[in-house]
Amino acid sequence: MKALLVLVFSLLVTATSANAAQTELEWYGHSAFKLTTPSGKVLLIDPWITNPANKHGKADLAALTRVDLILISHGHFDHVGDAVAIAKTTGAKLVSTFDLGKALTTYAGYPKAQAGFDTQGNVGGEISVLDGEVKIAFIPAIHSSAIMDENGKDLHQGGNPGGFLIMVKNGPTIYHTGDTDLFNDMRLITQFHKVDVMLACIGDHFTMGPDRAALATKLVAPRIVIPMHYGTFPILNGTPAEFKAALAKDGVKSKLVVMQPDETLKF
Numbered sequence: 001m002k003a004l005l006v007l008v009f010s011l012l013v014t015a016t017s018a019n020a021a022q023t024e025l026e027w028y029g030h031s032a033f034k035l036t037t038p039s040g041k042v043l044l045i046d047p048w049i050t051n052p053a054n055k056h057g058k059a060d061l062a063a064l065t066r067v068d069l070i071l072i073s074h075g076h077f078d079h080v081g082d083a084v085a086i087a088k089t090t091g092a093k094l095v096s097t098f099d100l101g102k103a104l105t106t107y108a109g110y111p112k113a114q115a116g117f118d119t120q121g122n123v124g125g126e127i128s129v130l131d132g133e134v135k136i137a138f139i140p141a142i143h144s145s146a147i148m149d150e151n152g153k154d155l156h157q158g159g160n161p162g163g164f165l166i167m168v169k170n171g172p173t174i175y176h177t178g179d180t181d182l183f184n185d186m187r188l189i190t191q192f193h194k195v196d197v198m199l200a201c202i203g204d205h206f207t208m209g210p211d212r213a214a215l216a217t218k219l220v221a222p223r224i225v226i227p228m229h230y231g232t233f234p235i236l237n238g239t240p241a242e243f244k245a246a247l248a249k250d251g252v253k254s255k256l257v258v259m260q261p262d263e264t265l266k267f
């Protein structure tokens, strides 16, 4: 049994009455999250559920009996994670760029019938999914995106990497950065949408570290920022403490919330 620590934020006071269903966000460690909408639909983002930071990875994976959508930001193994196994047991559709979808179905075993045009897109576009309860915008990222095939040996082109802006009806708008460096155009996201929650990579080495992530947070100006993609391996050595200090140094007003693996927030 996993221990659930539930924190409640009165993020959307106007949209959330005492009895209204809420949006739940669970972190599995690394960049893997589960989002449950007010109507009970389940989205996974970069579902490496069995990552080394998650002590309950196998149990968490077995508990995923309902998944409607799997969002994958780019082709690296620490983001594709357990997606193929979950897709096969749940029928979850793949949300990714067209190129990554093609690569995942061709080389990694993601079921083709669950990766159609209805859930595939590309940067600049927004798609409406789950009967209009969720909209997803494809956001660029500065990174790379090769994928390994099923035998774990050969690398294939996986299109361009990205992040996601996930807009939940009667819930929060969440920006998952994927793996990226800081880039100045992050500020353009706010020209179209107010970001409530930013899930920001801070681990350094393969992505932006705490200092650059703090500046990214300043550009996006979310109400809450949650660090991810750190501590999973020793080389991902950016820390929430360093991130907190960098946010303060830059005068960033966003509230820092540091989650633990298996923790769930409600909005």
Ligand SMILES: [Zn+2]
Pocket (backbone or CB within 6 Å): 076, 078, 079, 179, 206, 229
């Ligand atoms: Zn990564």
